[in-house]
Amino acid sequence: MLRERSVLLQRLLLVADLALVALAWILAWVLRFEVLTPPEWVSLEQYIGYLPFVLAIWGGVLLVSGLYRTHRAQRLPLVVFAVGRAVALGLVASFGASFFYREFSFSRLHVALFAGIASVLLVGLRLSIYVVLRRGRQQGRNVRRVLIVGAGKAGQRLARAFHHYPWMGFEVLGFLDDRDEVPAEPSRIYPEPVVPPNVLGRVDDIERVLDRYQGGVDLVYAALPLAAAPKIEAVADACARHTAHLALVPDLLGLDLLNSRISDVDGLPVIHLLDEAPLDVRQLAKRVWDIGFSVAALVLLSPLLAVIAIAVKLSSPGPILYKQTRMSLNGQTFEILKFRSMPVNAEAGTGAVWSTKGESRATPVGSFLRRTSLDELPQFWNVLRGDMSVVGPRPERPSLIEGFRHEIPGYMLRHKTKAGITGWAQVHGWRGDTSLTKRIEYDLWYISNWSLWLDLKIIVMTVFKGFVHENAH
Structure with missing residues (x-):
């Protein structure tokens, strides 16, 4: 409704x-x-x-x-x-x-x-x-009175939403909950003072509450966990004996949800708990923006790219560009492009390892390119190919991901969107040999709050403090 x-x-x-x-x-x-x-x-x-x-x-x-x-x-x-x-x-x-x-x-x-x-x-x-x-x-015109069954995080968040959007015309009468003491749940979305919920009784009291507000309860929201199926059935039976409508709000806030939404398959409701962002006008606009920005960057930066290419070629034997397998959207792999910053076969003895501050594997030219992030510029070609986006979580090597996904909770959720040249974590300093946990936290926040304006903000932040950083090496 x-x-x-x-x-x-x-x-x-x-x-x-x-x-x-x-x-x-x-x-x-x-x-x-x-x-x-x-x-x-x-x-x-x-x-x-x-x-x-x-x-x-x-x-x-x-x-x-x-x-x-x-x-x-x-x-x-x-x-x-x-x-x-x-x-x-x-x-x-x-x-x-x-x-x-x-x-x-x-x-x-x-x-x-x-x-x-x-x-x-x-x-x-x-x-x-x-x-x-x-x-x-x-004045009480066109107000629909709501009873919420379940005073957990989902129920209290629902009540805050109704309070926050008064033009919708929903008035919360109170909650039903089986706990003896219901704590007030703080919210990052609605930063008002935390107020304990108004609990009218237990879930079994729904018949009494509906009788008490006979004709006065328009909607009942069952905000209960899926494990409480018998209670949900009892609530449905009670509503069937009254005129109140019933809506189910599964309390899934204990899970790490990402891009959650509801769709249907042949009329059957399907709840997507973990999903990539659905294809819509905003996603198409992001792709158009990526193409336009990358073409402009490659054209405007072409003199600089030529100078860097000559410097790399003269610095040590080997190719100008370095290709490496990385992981992006939905776990798909691609060959990322960089200006070569190390001698050929520099990882022959160590295998895939992270670069660390003070390491000596890079050439003098390569060390400068890394400190200034100029070695990343060829990735605008990856963006044109559709492998990456201008803004998104930085892609990592599959060999390293195999260990990270078991050690860092939610690590693989960052692959619910395309990898990027720059990202929310990078402009806040979480790059190189820094905390993976904080990096994932920032990446998941970006995915959950993505917008074209946020992308533009990140690009501006990258220009001023994203290229040269103490953690870039």
């Missing part, structure tokens, strides 16, 4: 946003050419002729901007920031598309006015909706 309502609201909000974008485009023309400096040669028809392209571009940008995610709380700074980011993306995309529209040049003042008006209208719409819905909830 929560998901269906959320999706419906998101779609309606997108339609309303596009209508406001169109209004902002026209109002900006009026202000620019009718109020401020009205030249005779500019007509409204010319700008309206470009409006369908504006709406098409902004429709796509708004969808991938993250503006419609339900975790966007109604705090004004977050709303303003989310709208501002979406407007900035829309302007960048619009400017890019304008190169293909050569009938006339658009007024820069008009574009600036359009950005300002669109921002005000989009923020104003959200605040207006929030005020109207909140006032309606306070």
